[in-house]
Amino acid sequence: MALLEIENLVVEFQTATGPFRAVDGVSLKVHESEVPAIVGESGSGKSVSMLAAMGLLPWTAKVTADKLAFNGRDLLKMSAADRRRIVGKDIAMIFQEPIASLNPCFTVGFQIEEVLRIHMGLDRKARRKRAIELFESVGIPEPAERLGHFPHQMSGGQCQRVMIAIALACNPKLLIADEPTTALDVTIQKQILDLLMRLQQEYRMGLIMITHNMGVVAETADRVVVQYKGRKIEEADVLSLFESPKSNYTRALLAALPENATGDRLPTISELFNEQQMLEGATR
Numbered sequence: 001m002a003l004l005e006i007e008n009l010v011v012e013f014q015t016a017t018g019p020f021r022a023v024d025g026v027s028l029k030v031h032e033s034e035v036p037a038i039v040g041e042s043g044s045g046k047s048v049s050m051l052a053a054m055g056l057l058p059w060t061a062k063v064t065a066d067k068l069a070f071n072g073r074d075l076l077k078m079s080a081a082d083r084r085r086i087v088g089k090d091i092a093m094i095f096q097e098p099i100a101s102l103n104p105c106f107t108v109g110f111q112i113e114e115v116l117r118i119h120m121g122l123d124r125k126a127r128r129k130r131a132i133e134l135f136e137s138v139g140i141p142e143p144a145e146r147l148g149h150f151p152h153q154m155s156g157g158q159c160q161r162v163m164i165a166i167a168l169a170c171n172p173k174l175l176i177a178d179e180p181t182t183a184l185d186v187t188i189q190k191q192i193l194d195l196l197m198r199l200q201q202e203y204r205m206g207l208i209m210i211t212h213n214m215g216v217v218a219e220t221a222d223r224v225v226v227q228y229k230g231r232k233i234e235e236a237d238v239l240s241l242f243e244s245p246k247s248n249y250t251r252a253l254l255a256a257l258p259e260n261a262t263g264d265r266l267p268t269i270s271e272l273f274n275e276q277q278m279l280e281g282a283t284r
């Protein structure tokens with residue numbers, strides 16, 4: 001059975017100028033231990049589709065789907081309380097801006113222990129012990145001391161490690177990483193990606209990598225879903241996608257990689273194909 005099953009997901013926002021369709025018929029299946037990547041340029045609906053699956057969109061979003069299930073359980077039909085039991089425990093998410101994702105008013109220790117209290121029901125002593133173990137497993141030095149620090153006392157890379165530790169606190173079956181390295185400097189990016197991949201194998205988690213960076217895709221994912229303007233236009237295993245992309249849009253994304261540069265400057269996606277041509281070869 002698939003961990004996450006999404007069929008024909010549509011998300012529409014009510015805006016001042018009328019409804020805006022941010023996700024238009026996206027389908028995705030993720031099994032245990034799989035690492036699919038969702039790629040596409042900014043605004044292609046990558047984050048919104050995953051936030052919809054988590055039930056984390058604001059009330060202005062209208063979410064419909066033929067199927068939206070986790071471990072065979074229908075997420076759309078279950079009560080909000082049941083869904084909260086799954087989200088944050090069996091499905092966890094980490095975001096692009098680690099410092100902004102943490103609450104500046106509480107120590108990082110308090111924030112990880114809250115998750116352990118609410119979802120795992122651990123007492124104070126057990127919470128502290130588990131928090132130290134989790135900080136150790138994500139490579140935070142002097143973990144016991146670090147628990148007393150506030151987010152602003154830590155670097156961006158360390159805050160992302162804290163976010164990862166919080167996400168792992170309840171042994172999730174599925175982790176959604178939304179551009180987890182974009183806000184970090186290059187040397188730290190590689191460390192965080194290596195950490196995520198090590199933990200994915202250790203915990204045998206499904207890991208959805210949301211990214212616009214094809215380099216991150218090549219290093220982490222086994223399968224790729226390409227999104228353009230809210231639509232899935234191609235899905236393939238990583239090698240096939242890099243070797244023989246089907247849609248013009250995927251070709252344009254790959255042509256924009258620095259290592260594929262042939263002239264003095266890289267082409268922009270819209271220079272290569274117009275909007276109609278972009279969808280040629282697209283499969284849904």
Ligand SMILES: Nc1ncnc2c1ncn2[C@@H]1O[C@H](COP(=O)(O)OP(=O)(O)OP(=O)(O)O)[C@@H](O)[C@H]1O
Pocket residue numbers: 013015020022040041042043044045046047048049058060212
């Ligand atoms: N609350 C909202 N109200 C209205 N429109 C929204 C809302 N949230 C997102 N959108 C719009 O939905 C579209 C998809 O956004 P989304 O954040 O999923 O893109 P993305 O592919 O993840 O891009 P990025 O890589 O920049 O995060 C965008 O046009 C965005 O402006």
